[in-house]
Amino acid sequence: MKQTINDKTIKELESIFVDLGFQKFRVKQVFRQIHVNKINDFNEMTDLPTDMREQLCKDFEIQKVNLLETYASNIDSTKKYLFELNDGNIIEAVFMKYDNRKTICISSQVGCRMGCTFCASTKNGLVRHLSAAEIIDEVYELERLNGDINNIVIMGIGEPLDNFKNITKFIEIITNDKGRNLSHRSITLSTSGLTPKIYELADTGLDVNLAVSLHYATDEQRRQYMPVARKYNIVGLMKATDYYLDKTKRRISFEYVVIDGLNNRDIDVENLSKLMHGKNIHINLIPLNPIEEFKHDKTSKKVINDFKDKLTKKGLNATIRYSMGQDIEASCGQLRNNYAR
Ligand code: SAH
Numbered sequence: 001m002k003q004t005i006n007d008k009t010i011k012e013l014e015s016i017f018v019d020l021g022f023q024k025f026r027v028k029q030v031f032r033q034i035h036v037n038k039i040n041d042f043n044e045m046t047d048l049p050t051d052m053r054e055q056l057c058k059d060f061e062i063q064k065v066n067l068l069e070t071y072a073s074n075i076d077s078t079k080k081y082l083f084e085l086n087d088g089n090i091i092e093a094v095f096m097k098y099d100n101r102k103t104i105c106i107s108s109q110v111g112c113r114m115g116c117t118f119c120a121s122t123k124n125g126l127v128r129h130l131s132a133a134e135i136i137d138e139v140y141e142l143e144r145l146n147g148d149i150n151n152i153v154i155m156g157i158g159e160p161l162d163n164f165k166n167i168t169k170f171i172e173i174i175t176n177d178k179g180r181n182l183s184h185r186s187i188t189l190s191t192s193g194l195t196p197k198i199y200e201l202a203d204t205g206l207d208v209n210l211a212v213s214l215h216y217a218t219d220e221q222r223r224q225y226m227p228v229a230r231k232y233n234i235v236g237l238m239k240a241t242d243y244y245l246d247k248t249k250r251r252i253s254f255e256y257v258v259i260d261g262l263n264n265r266d267i268d269v270e271n272l273s274k275l276m277h278g279k280n281i282h283i284n285l286i287p288l289n290p291i292e293e294f295k296h297d298k299t300s301k302k303v304i305n306d307f308k309d310k311l312t313k314k315g316l317n318a319t320i321r322y323s324m325g326q327d328i329e330a331s332c333g334q335l336r337n338n339y340a341r
Pocket of ligand 1: 114116118119120154155156157158159160190191192193211212213255257286287288289290291
């Protein structure tokens, strides 16, 4: 079996190359080719001797994502991509440009097992984790297509903290200063609230921004729509985010998909305000993107603005994240589902 090469740190490559009898300086050369030049074919690494390239082809694999479909929005610069993995599975990713900053939204799993009732990505459960190498190539493929990006949000298909080992390895590699050298603060990881993993992430020292999908201000409501809440309650989740903030000094935001009549009532304003009292937390309001299986309407601008105003009056720090690429089903999971249908 071929060994995967594009998820190896410089240290790991060093020990592999020593065993194979390659000279030590080859490590940095290969690492540069993969992570700076984003070459994903050994034959194109023309600064390596032919016999070394041949041996690399024989023993190693650069795991790739292969472009399947591109959907470009007509209303903004958003582009959505379907990528096929080597085993035929399909994931999606989004490219967005805003104020000249390029942001990509990437998938961390094929499917998802969190079961949130309003989310398209979880409808058919989890198929498998993405490997660290696949996530790395997902980013590089988006950069091959759009040039270097400024920000990564891990808010595509999947629960990143459910794929902890691979997602942390991915972050470690993509931030390595001998390679892609992306800054930790340009990465935002979004979680549905796997509390113990938030502590673990804080302790890795990877220091990425954290977004927590809260969506409801009481455990009772959260449990109804987000099965993860049956295991981890809001008080525990808030303690974990306090720990994260303390340890990393990174920005934490709470995501709140506004669903008219369900979680934007006056009682929700009260509950949110109690919950966030005295905390320096940013609330990101998101309009609901309707999916077939969840019978609620798209959130209107008026509904979300009114809710924001009520929160602001309570002294909370809330902003609205308008969805981009509305004409191309840019809300994650929808495209993959439709393609499968
Ligand atoms: N599993 C992670 C990351 C992927 S989902 C998480 O739950 O945070 C990224 C964000 O999109 C989450 O906040 C999620 O709740 C939200 N989302 C899911 N379905 C949505 C929908 N139909 N409309 C709007 N946002 C949605």
